[in-house]
Amino acid sequence: MAMMPKRVKWRKSHRGKIRGQATSGNSPAYGEYGLQSLHPGWITARQIEAGRIAATHFLRREGKIYVRIFPHKPVSSKPLETRMGKGKGDPEFWVACVREGTIMFEIAGVKEELAREALARVAHKMPYRCRFVKRRLGL
Amino acid sequence: MQTAQLKAVPRTETGTRVSRNLRAAGQLPAIIYGHGQTPEAVTVGTRALLAVLGHGARMVEIELNSKKMPYLIKEVQYDHLDHLPIHLDLTRVDLDERVTVLVSIELKGTAKGVNDGGVLEQIMNEIELDCLVTEIPDTLQPFVTDLGLGDALLVKDLGLPDGVTTSVGMDDKVAMVREAEEEEETEADADGEEAAEMPEIVGRVRSEEPEEDKK
Numbered sequence: 001m002a003m004m005p006k007r008v009k010w011r012k013s014h015r016g017k018i019r020g021q022a023t024s025g026n027s028p029a030y031g032e033y034g035l036q037s038l039h040p041g042w043i044t045a046r047q048i049e050a051g052r053i054a055a056t057h058f059l060r061r062e063g064k065i066y067v068r069i070f071p072h073k074p075v076s077s078k079p080l081e082t083r084m085g086k087g088k089g090d091p092e093f094w095v096a097c098v099r100e101g102t103i104m105f106e107i108a109g110v111k112e113e114l115a116r117e118a119l120a121r122v123a124h125k126m127p128y129r130c131r132f133v134k135r136r137l138g139l
Numbered sequence: 140m141q142t143a144q145l146k147a148v149p150r151t152e153t154g155t156r157v158s159r160n161l162r163a164a165g166q167l168p169a170i171i172y173g174h175g176q177t178p179e180a181v182t183v184g185t186r187a188l189l190a191v192l193g194h195g196a197r198m199v200e201i202e203l204n205s206k207k208m209p210y211l212i213k214e215v216q217y218d219h220l221d222h223l224p225i226h227l228d229l230t231r232v233d234l235d236e237r238v239t240v241l242v243s244i245e246l247k248g249t250a251k252g253v254n255d256g257g258v259l260e261q262i263m264n265e266i267e268l269d270c271l272v273t274e275i276p277d278t279l280q281p282f283v284t285d286l287g288l289g290d291a292l293l294v295k296d297l298g299l300p301d302g303v304t305t306s307v308g309m310d311d312k313v314a315m316v317r318e319a320e321e322e323e324e325t326e327a328d329a330d331g332e333e334a335a336e337m338p339e340i341v342g343r344v345r346s347e348e349p350e351e352d353k354k
Contacts, residue, residue: 011337021219
């Protein structure tokens, strides 16, 4: 099942601004390899799930996949053929806000070529440009 | 442990704009501090520094004001993509001084347990070491070939060089071979349930929850 919070304080949220660069969460923390977003924006829960499944299928039971983002933000929309007004629409789906530089997925315990191929498949499911990154050894 | 050579130029102007202009011109703002002396703002060449970092050097011999002195690279700050360096911290050191540094751990070989269907998980990526400034290891490269399913590599198995100590517990785990977890594949039911289910709202009783549109 696609990810979403278990409990929320408010059903609906403002859209907010999509901008900025990642100041944290911009280097691999759990795995040796990661997929980094090169564009700020929203990633829907379904896109995250599609990416996770693509990597899981490719790696079969090898290695471990870490999803570093979580869709905390509800996005609402109005039903079709509805007149404007009468309040905000109902929540339709959930998104994770990412910034330029955010590491979205990580892979540990596999060889680099395999991780590169798996994350390329994940990148195809993402709505923005991404790049493959390796954990830095040393400074 | 290598000592690389770098050239630095004293920097009088500071601030964001000056630093940005320096970076655009292929230079990197840096600071030298330590030993109770006043900090010195300097500039180093970005390409030269990248070459030094690429070789894993921690100690650099810097020519500043036509005087060569050894310095320890304390920290390198990177940009938001974690790709290009944007600032460098250097500390003054004596060659017989002990320092505390973070050294990365690079696992070598394929664990036995991985061939039996396990997953090698690295729990500790870097370790804090206390050693002479001239004896800082570039990386620690323990072999994991003997690790079977459920076995762990501990800090005491790292084989630290003589004269190198650590404040980390000797029985802390560095890496472990776990059994591979079965990933649930719920691709099909993801679509159906997603729209219908809503998370619980904090502080609201379930019965009064659907406060549907007051149309």
